[in-house]
Amino acid sequence: MVDKSAFSDEEWGRLLASVFLSAMAVSAAEPSGIIGLIKEGLASGAALREEATRPGEGLVTIIAREAISPEGQTIARESVAWRMEGAERDQIKMRAISGIRQAMMLLNARAPEDAPLFAELLAKVAQATAEAAVEGGFLGIGGERVSEAEKATLAEIRQVVGLG
Numbered sequence: 001m002v003d004k005s006a007f008s009d010e011e012w013g014r015l016l017a018s019v020f021l022s023a024m025a026v027s028a029a030e031p032s033g034i035i036g037l038i039k040e041g042l043a044s045g046a047a048l049r050e051e052a053t054r055p056g057e058g059l060v061t062i063i064a065r066e067a068i069s070p071e072g073q074t075i076a077r078e079s080v081a082w083r084m085e086g087a088e089r090d091q092i093k094m095r096a097i098s099g100i101r102q103a104m105m106l107l108n109a110r111a112p113e114d115a116p117l118f119a120e121l122l123a124k125v126a127q128a129t130a131e132a133a134v135e136g137g138f139l140g141i142g143g144e145r146v147s148e149a150e151k152a153t154l155a156e157i158r159q160v161v162g163l164g
Contacts, residue, residue: 002059002111004066009075011106015118017079018103019048019067022122022157023129024080025096028089029153036133043132047125059114060121093153101160119161126157 004012023044027037051064066072083099084092100122107115130150146154158164 001057002114003057004062006110007106010079011110013075013079014099014103014106015063016067016072016076017083018100018122019063019125020044020076020080021083021096021099021103022126025093025100025157026126026129026150026153028093028096030147030149032133039132040129043128044125047128048121051121051124058117059111060117063118064121097156097160100157104161115162119163122161123154123158123163126154130154 007015023040027040031037032040045068048064049068051061052068054061054064067076080099083095087095104115104119104122107118130146130153134145155164
């Protein structure tokens with residue numbers, strides 16, 4: 001069984017960051033304002049915590065557990081900051097998708113048996129983010145649960161992780 005020891009510190013940081021990048025890509029596709037951003041963050045965190053509470057010691061569960069730990073969040077934050085350094089607003093989604101792609105390539109190379117479960121986790125976090133806040137409308141009235149831009153981003157993430 002593959003575990004954290006199969007990855008360098010940098011590689012492990014990329015895996016942890018990719019979970020957050022899946023949420024970031026959706027948020028960047030259709031910015032929701034501060035309240036929407038908070039809702040999206042809470043929803044993506046809830047999806048991640050759900051995976052982290054699964055019994056067992058599979059690699060994807062280990063990644064989820066570490067991603068919600070203070071140490072793991074620091075590692076992920078540093079990896080995300082490095083990836084986003086100097087990015088303009090319109091480049092954030094593209095860089096996030098690129099990070100997801102690189103994490104999946106790494107996992108497919110080192111732990112191919114865990115890649116499908118990891119792909120599902122990334123897609124689940126992205127979907128929860130997209131469904132968290134109403135887009136458009138006024139003060140939450142009107143609008144749509146998942147915007148066209150978010151739907152396109154979800155489809156792009158699903159394709160990158162091998163689910164679409």
